[in-house]
Amino acid sequence: MKKVLAGLALFCTVSLNGFAADNPVLRFGTDPTYPPYEYKLPDGTLTGLDIAVGKAICERAKVQCEWVETGFDGLIPGLNAKKFDAILSSMAPNAQRQKVMDFTQSLYQDDTRLISAKTAPLASSAQALNGKTVGVLQGSVQAKYALEKWRSQGVNVVEYPDQENIYADLANGRLDATLVVATAGQAGFLVKPAGKDFAFSGEAVKDPVLTSTSAIGLRKGDEQTRQKIDSAVSQLKQDGTISALEKQFLSAL
Incomplete structure (x- = not known):
């Protein structure tokens, strides 16, 4: 046996x-x-x-x-x-x-959207995000897009091993924004108490690398x-x- x-x-x-x-x-x-x-x-x-x-x-x-x-x-x-x-x-x-x-x-x-504080709305473009710090999930298409399209234009793109840490740093003011799949951002952050002062910012980001x-x-x-x-x-x-x-x-x- x-x-x-x-x-x-x-x-x-x-x-x-x-x-x-x-x-x-x-x-x-x-x-x-x-x-x-x-x-x-x-x-x-x-x-x-x-x-x-x-x-x-x-x-x-x-x-x-x-x-x-x-x-x-x-x-x-x-x-x-x-x-x-x-x-x-x-x-x-x-x-x-x-x-x-x-x-x-x-x-x-789904769409890719930017999330930022309601009091500091941001357009989802490199020009608007110049000098800002944006958190992205390491290995995601959002990270690839932000690193390729935004970092060279003066955006401080920070990669994280998981999205939950990004939300925590965004809520604590360590980040200005995060680039994320829209429904994930809504369910994982915006509908929760920590996300009550935040909202989607700018238009959905469209690019071939960001297949929906x-x-x-x-x-x-x-x-x-x-x-x-x-x-x-x-x-x-x-x-x-x-x-x-x-x-x-x-x-x-």
Whole structure:
């Protein structure tokens, strides 16, 4: 019996490789610091739109979901090191990422917005932000955009390992603004007591690097996993499940 249990334990630690029939486990990598998409309840339970979508995908694909938590900047290296099988963490499939990984079809769309104090509104341009300090999530498309487009124009762009620390420094006056996915900024900061004196500032930022879609990231060439996930996502879109989950997690924003 001990040998059987030991074998099962080893079996569960081996990475899924394209939904192998003898190992029906799909491991998602995620950074649970980005409500309403992925975050933790006070008891440590993972929740959020992406978590709910991931569970629905696993149910349709008839596999078991497992979640591997890591910082956003470590998600792509973790995927390529086979620490997990796919990334489900509000990741935009921009051109740079597509060079090193594959993506499923899109899940949903959103805008990128600037957040600043209500008493100090800022336009979302390099000229308006000259001399200001803007916090961005390390490894995100918002960080890439701000570093490439704003830093050379005199904007002090500061990268953080997680968005929660950005909100804390913004509330404490250490930052003038943050550039963030709109629904994440609303749910993670603006609707909370710490964000009561802050608001979206300027227009949504538009740029090819800031693709407004979110998709699931995969290792290059893992067509079997992509096809399985895409099939499940198509079913969830067709029967209204994803739409219902969006309403559940985003309607109160």
